[in-house]
Structures are given as C-alpha cells and as structure tokens.
Amino acid sequence: MSLEPQSAQLLTSEGLDQLLKALRRGGYRTVGPTVREGVIAYEDIDSVEHLPRGWTEEQSGGHYRLRRREDDALFGYAVGPHSWKAFLHPPRQRLWRARGDGDTVQIERESPDRQPLALIGVRACELQAVAIQDKVLLGGAYGDPHYRARRADTFIVAVNCTVAGGTCFCVSMDCGPNVATGFDLALTELAAAGLPAFVLQSGTPAGRKVLEEIPHRPATESEIAAARARVQQTAQHMGRQMPVESLPQLLLRNLEHPRWREVADRCLACGNCTMVCPTCFCTTVEDSSDLSGQETSRTQRWDSCFAVDFAYLHGGSVRQSARARYRQWMTHKLATWHLQFGSSGCVGCGRCITWCPVGIDITEEVNAIRASDPG
Amino acid sequence: MHESATDPMVPRVLRVRSRRRDGPQVWTLELDAGAREQPGFAAGQFNMLAAFGVGEVPISFSGDPARPQRIVHTIRAVGAVSSALTRLGAGAALAVRGPFGTGWPMSEAAGRDVVLVAGGLGLAPLRPALYQLLAERARYGRITLLYGTRSPKEILFRREIDSWRKLTGVMIEVTVDHALQPWHGHVGVVTALISRARFDPGRTLALICGPEIMMRFAAEALGTAGVASEAIYLSLERSMKCGIGSCGHCQFGGLFICRDGPVIRYDRLREPLRVREL
Numbered sequence: 001m002s003l004e005p006q007s008a009q010l011l012t013s014e015g016l017d018q019l020l021k022a023l024r025r026g027g028y029r030t031v032g033p034t035v036r037e038g039v040i041a042y043e044d045i046d047s048v049e050h051l052p053r054g055w056t057e058e059q060s061g062g063h064y065r066l067r068r069r070e071d072d073a074l075f076g077y078a079v080g081p082h083s084w085k086a087f088l089h090p091p092r093q094r095l096w097r098a099r100g101d102g103d104t105v106q107i108e109r110e111s112p113d114r115q116p117l118a119l120i121g122v123r124a125c126e127l128q129a130v131a132i133q134d135k136v137l138l139g140g141a142y143g144d145p146h147y148r149a150r151r152a153d154t155f156i157v158a159v160n161c162t163v164a165g166g167t168c169f170c171v172s173m174d175c176g177p178n179v180a181t182g183f184d185l186a187l188t189e190l191a192a193a194g195l196p197a198f199v200l201q202s203g204t205p206a207g208r209k210v211l212e213e214i215p216h217r218p219a220t221e222s223e224i225a226a227a228r229a230r231v232q233q234t235a236q237h238m239g240r241q242m243p244v245e246s247l248p249q250l251l252l253r254n255l256e257h258p259r260w261r262e263v264a265d266r267c268l269a270c271g272n273c274t275m276v277c278p279t280c281f282c283t284t285v286e287d288s289s290d291l292s293g294q295e296t297s298r299t300q301r302w303d304s305c306f307a308v309d310f311a312y313l314h315g316g317s318v319r320q321s322a323r324a325r326y327r328q329w330m331t332h333k334l335a336t337w338h339l340q341f342g343s344s345g346c347v348g349c350g351r352c353i354t355w356c357p358v359g360i361d362i363t364e365e366v367n368a369i370r371a372s373d374p375g
Numbered sequence: 376m377h378e379s380a381t382d383p384m385v386p387r388v389l390r391v392r393s394r395r396r397d398g399p400q401v402w403t404l405e406l407d408a409g410a411r412e413q414p415g416f417a418a419g420q421f422n423m424l425a426a427f428g429v430g431e432v433p434i435s436f437s438g439d440p441a442r443p444q445r446i447v448h449t450i451r452a453v454g455a456v457s458s459a460l461t462r463l464g465a466g467a468a469l470a471v472r473g474p475f476g477t478g479w480p481m482s483e484a485a486g487r488d489v490v491l492v493a494g495g496l497g498l499a500p501l502r503p504a505l506y507q508l509l510a511e512r513a514r515y516g517r518i519t520l521l522y523g524t525r526s527p528k529e530i531l532f533r534r535e536i537d538s539w540r541k542l543t544g545v546m547i548e549v550t551v552d553h554a555l556q557p558w559h560g561h562v563g564v565v566t567a568l569i570s571r572a573r574f575d576p577g578r579t580l581a582l583i584c585g586p587e588i589m590m591r592f593a594a595e596a597l598g599t600a601g602v603a604s605e606a607i608y609l610s611l612e613r614s615m616k617c618g619i620g621s622c623g624h625c626q627f628g629g630l631f632i633c634r635d636g637p638v639i640r641y642d643r644l645r646e647p648l649r650v651r652e653l
Binding site: 256282283285287293305315323335 | 381382383384385386387388425427428429430431451453454468470612613614616617619620621622623624626628629631634650651652653
C-alpha cells in the first residue's frame with residue numbers, strides 16, 4: 001500500500017477537528033458522514049462531534065443496520081446509502097431560465113455553484129467513482145460546466161477502510177480498500193481506547209498547505225505498520241467477490257441468457273440501485289413555466305434506466321420489460337461502460353446489493369451467467 | 376458568440392419564419408436566425424428543439440446544408456413537445472441547441488452510385504443529403520431514392536419529388552402501404568423496390584432512414600444485393616435529453632445514438648439490431 005514512512009504524519013482526533021475548522025476558515029463547505037435516520041449519511045458537518053463516533057453497520061443483500069462498536073472509532077464502517085455524487089452531480093440542477101419580455105425572450109444561464117466543497121471521509125471505492133464520473137461528465141467534447149466548477153475546487157480528505165462491509169468487493173474491482181490517488185489528504189484510523197488517532201498522508205500541495213495550520217507530528221514506524229496492517233486486514237474480509245475476468249465479453253455474448261428473465265422476476269424495477277450507485281450518471285430534464293407562460297425554466301434531474309419512460313420513443317418504451325431494463329443497467333455498468341469510458345462502471349462499493357429491496361446481488365447474477373455460459 | 380458556445384445545455388432563441396403543412400400531422404418549420412450567424416450543419420445532423428415550458432426533442436435538419444442560415448425542420452406531431460412545436464406560427468419563439476450528432480458520409484459518395492431508402496418521415500433527414508448530391512450531380516453515379524409511406528396523402532415534399540424525377544440519372548420510386556384514393560404507383564413495402572433499382576453493388580453507397588424494422592430489412596436486402604455492410608448507413612432514433620452523450624437515455628448497446636449517431640455504419644448495427652429491447 002502507499003503509506004510512505006518518510007512523509008506519513010500522525011494526526012489526533014483533535015487535529016482532525018482543527019482540520020475541519022481550517023477548511024471552513026478557508027471558505028470550504030465541509031461535508032462528511034453523520035448518523036441520520038438510522039443510516040450513515042453525508043451531510044454538512046463542522047466538527048468531529050458530527051462524525052458517527054462508535055458506530056458501525058451490518059450490510060447484506062437488502063439489509064442495512066447500524067450497530068454500536070466497542071470503541072470510539074470515527075470511521076469504523078464502510079459506506080451508507082449516500083455517495084458524493086449528490087454533491088458533485090446533484091439530484092436537481094437548474095440549467096437556465098427564460099423570460100419573455102414583450103418582443104424578446106432572454107435566456108439566463110444558471111451560474112455554477114462557486115462555494116468550494118471539502119469532502120471528508122471519502123473511501124477508495126468512492127475516489128474511483130469520482131474519477132469515473134470525471135471521465136463521463138468532463139471527458140467528452142463538451143463537458144458539464146456545473147460539474148467542472150465543483151470539481152475544480154473540491155478538497156478531498158480520504159479515509160482508508162479499516163472495516164469491510166458485508167457487500168463490499170472493491171478488491172475485485174481493483175480500487176480499494178486503500179486509496180492510491182485523487183486525494184488531498186488521506187487518513188488511516190488507528191485502533192485506540194478513547195478517541196482515535198490517524199496516520200495521515202498528503203497527496204497534493206493544497207493538502208500540505210492546510211496541514212501547516214494544524215498540529216501533527218511524524219508518524220512512528222510502528223504506527224505506520226499498524227495502519228498498514230489494518231487496511232490489509234480489510235482487504236482480506238471483503239463481503240463479496242466479483243469474478244471480473246473477461247466480464248464485458250461474457251455479458252455481451254449472453255444478452256439472451258435465461259438468467260435475465262429469472263432476475264427480472266425478482267426485480268421491482270424501483271431504481272434504488274441506480275440512485276445509490278456512485279457512478280450512475282443518467283439525467284433527464286424538466287421544463288416548467290409560471291402561470292402566465294412568460295417565465296420558464298429547465299431543470300436537470302437524476303433519472304434511472306429502470307423507469308419505463310426512460311427509453312420512451314413515440315409509440316412506447318424501447319425497453320418494456322423489466323428483463324430488458326435490468327439487462328441494460330447491468331450490461332452498461334459492467335460491459336459497455338468499458339467501450340464508452342475505458343473502464344468498468346462498477347467500483348465494488350456494494351450499495352446496489354445492500355439497498356436493493358429484494359436483495360438482488362450483482363456478483364451473484366454475474367456468477368449465475370458465468371456458470372452456464374455456453375462460451 | 377452565442378450562449379451555447381460556453382454551455383451546450385443552454386439554448387439560443389430563434390423564431391419561426393414560416394410554417395407549412397407537409398402531410399397529416401406533419402409540419403415543416405423554417406426558422407429565422409435574424410442577423411446572428413448560425414453554426415453550419417452536416418446533412419444527417421439534428422438540433423434539440425424546445426417549446427418554452429413544454430420540453431425538448433431531437434429533430435433532424437431537413438433543409439439544405441449549403442444554406443446554414445436557413446434552418447429547416449420537418450416535425451410530426453406525436454407527443455406533447457412535437458405537437459407544441461408544430462403549433463408555433465410565424466414569429467413565435469423557440470429554443471434551439473445544436474447541431475449535434477454525426478452526418479451522412481457525403482465524402483464517401485463521390486464517384487459511387489447512391490441509393491437512399493426512406494420510410495415515412497425518414498425522408499426528412501435524407502433530404503439534406505439529396506440536396507447535396509443533386510447540387511453536384513456530376514460527382515456521383517446513379518442516384519436512386521426509394522421512398523415508402525403509409526398512403527398517398529402522406530407523401531412528403533411532393534412537388535420537390537416531382538422535380539427531382541425529371542433530372543437525368545436520378546431514379547425515384549415511391550410505394551405506399553395502402554391506397555384508398557386513385558393511386559397508380561407501387562403498393563407494398565419499400566424493401567421490395569430495391570430489386571427494381573439500378574446500381575453497381577460494388578461501388579454503391581446506401582443511406583437509410585425510417586422505422587427501425589424497415590431499416591433492418593432494407594439493409595439486409597441491400598446486403599443480399601451485394602452491397603457491403605461498410606457501404607450502408609442508417610440513421611437511428613432514441614429518446615434524448617442532452618444531445619451530447621451525457622444524459623444516458625439514447626444508449627444502444629455501447630453506442631450513444633446522439634453522439635456516435637444518429638448516422639451509423641451498418642456493420643456496427645447488424646448485431647445489436649437483432650437483440651430485442653436492447
């Protein structure tokens with residue numbers, strides 16, 4: 001893993017609190033994990049007091065429960081239903097307003113949000129998800145100016161996972177549990193009686209700069225070794241495994257496999273998996289007007305390929321059956337994503353498994369197709 | 376510089392210069408660009424057209440690419456947005472984004488026979504290609520338009536079709552699914568006309584636009600006649616909310632129809648077109 005002894009520092013929980021305050025003084029909106037309505041959600045936080053101290057969660061297919069830990073760990077869980085896309089690629093984004101004024105119509109473009117975001121507690125799978133959305137939303141010929149503005153100023157405090165969730169499989173997707181790149185600062189929480197301390201690495205000049213404002217000291221070799229051991233331990237306890245070998249080819253030669261019908265019998269086509277997925281990026285637009293029709297606006301909002309009207313063409317949906325819609329979602333995520341963006345669309349976070357109301361497991365579906373692949 | 380130069384999701388406002396009925400439920404709008412220079416477009420590309428407060432849909436250009444200031448779209452009123460667009464009279468404002476997507480491969484047509492196969496409203500996206508071919512008639516071999524529509528009264532651009540028929544080296548065959556009124560032309564599917572067309576399959580370029588099932592059969596029939604898959608192009612249609620490959624709606628296998636299409640070479644489509652509900 002990428003913990004380098006010469007640069008690793010030790011940060012106390014108090015130091016982490018001061019980091020949050022330093023970021024806020026620097027004009028950042030600080031967003032991080034907190035307990036809300038029985039889950040660990042991502043919300044505005046301004047102190048370590050808001051972090052889910054002493055909480056962990058149990059996760060399996062269609063199942064999520066918060067549980068008390070025996071210690072005071074601040075990051076002793078995996079990931080909840082929220083992902084950072086809610087802040088970087090928000091559920092609703094007004095694009096423009098138009099005002100009719102006598103003979104003229106003026107279009108007023110919505111200005112990008114200028115307050116910089118500091119994301120606290122970003123996991124390795126989530127860093128990969130952000131990198132994937134960067135490619136999707138900024139990599140084309142045009143790029144999304146709202147997303148670009150938010151990403152240009154994002155400060156990322158990553159956290160190496162010291163606990164594997166019951167539905168996690170980042171190791172299979174080769175993007176975790178340790179963070180490698182894409183962060184300003186990265187923390188590894190050490191086991192402790194009382195409030196924990198963190199082994200800290202900086203990844204950018206911006207990270208090193210903010211570190212100057214907060215107390216820290218070089219980490220000792222034994223602290224670094226302990227941090228490394230905890231993350232290695234996490235890697236060995238993944239709740240799931242995804243057999244990724246030649247996965248795009250496997251799925252694309254099995255578009256008529258009977259398993260699609262079988263999974264469609266269980267799938268409610270509710271779209272939960274697409275909402276919790278940190279890489280799902282699809283949107284639609286809604287136009288609305290005031291009563292006079294003089295002022296109209298267009299808003300972009302998240303959409304789901306499980307919605308019947310997602311593929312609506314005059315005369316009806318191109319994908320009428322749940323079979324076709326589930327197949328679209330899974331083959332896009334695991335196969336055609338490679339053709340479009342050069343990587344898998346899956347980061348192994350396990351959210352789609354945990355938050356599926358009927359517990360459909362994407363790794364199990366792949367295994368079922370692989371087991372009866374005619375080749 | 377217009378607003379959309381910085382944000383492809385922000386439209387420019389244009390007005391309707393004229394509106395003409397071209398068939399039952401079909402209207403052709405010519406838009407007034409005013410003094411503002413409009414971006415040029417390639418035959419086969421589309422604009423996203425919006426009626427304010429109602430919504431936005433992708434509509435192919437149906438005018439002449441040599442006259443980019445004259446923006447022409449032929450629209451069938453089928454849903455809320457297309458119905459609202461076709462109700463816009465002269466002077467009414469609408470929101471326009473584009474041009475987007477790929478065009479017909481006109482540079483590949485030089486020196487070859489060109490077969491255009493249109494079904495229904497599919498003639499509209501092919502008309503810019505025809506304008507371009509006919510403007511430089513000598514550069515191409517035989518030009519054939521095979522056009523199928525439901526009934527005689529639904530034939531689009533009748534007067535133009537009659538004028539094209541008179542050109543030398545241009546063959547136009549029109550067929551209808553059913554004819555109640557007196558009709559002396561062909562009755563049946565447009566693919567049946569392919570055997571009547573004269574072209575050298577080894578040096579032919581085929582452009583097809585119409586309902587998906589018709590395009591599939593037309594491409595297969597052209598293949599049987601000896602035209603290579605690499606010489607056949609189809610224009611596909613899907614739900615689109617952005618036009619720039621980011622909303623996800625128009626996916627067809629690994630393709631984004633708005634960005635990788637709407638005009639796509641048949642060798643990339645043959646397999647996916649066989650999969651139902653892809």
